[in-house]
Amino acid sequence: MVYIKSKREIALMKVAGQAVADAFKTIKEVIKPGMTTMDIDQIVINTFIKHGCISAEKGYYGYPANACVSVNEELVHGIPSNKKILKEGDIVSVDLVASYQGYMADACRTFAVGKLSDRAEKLVKVTKDAFFEGLKQVKVGNYIGDISHAIQSYVENHGYNVTRDYTGHSIGTHMHEDPTIPNYGKAGTGMKIEEGMSLCIEPMVLEGKKDIRVLPDGWTAVSKDHKLTAHYENTVIVTSEGIEIITMYEGEE
């Protein structure tokens, strides 16, 4: 079931989107070696509260934290812990869903801890750029498969792989609404893009093989070959003029 959002609903989602963006802004400023992934969870919930939001992740199918914080080989759904200490050169994906009066926005950034290796730096950049390649396809009359195809081709042309186990999605009063937006697929297939759709476009990229494994905690998905992974996501509204990204902060590149 596809929900086309009204102006009123989009306004509420934007408040959630700014809470997410503000958390990213703070994390980018303060992230450093010696911090724990639980410290990041604390920053997130404090920021959400400031914006009148709650975390939609907490309690989602029993998820135990406010944020998903996935380090290096962890692709998605890393559970914050005060035992997990960040070190120089780590890449840390922070995937957040805020809810404002029941309306949600979802985004992810992969942050650098100190100075990165060239190898990590390149993976993070290609993952982010893949989002913007997908974004170019978001226009009324195009197909969801156009986004998927653009992301997959861009990532594979750089020698990396996209996950087959997780996808992008629409969002609103539910975290996951139709349409599903895979990071792989054929152009010209799937649902037609319409004004009022809200799309979470989220390349999840593996440096090595595409296979993942879920750790015994039941959540953390890691690359089977232990190579690096990265993730970048925004919630995007399809408008009559084009698109609007609601999960970036002012001045964010």
Ligand code: MF3
């Ligand atoms: N942000 C994730 C997504 O894009 C969902 C997180 S799963 C949760 O679907 F359990 F943490 F909520």
Ligand code: CO
């Ligand atoms: Co998402």
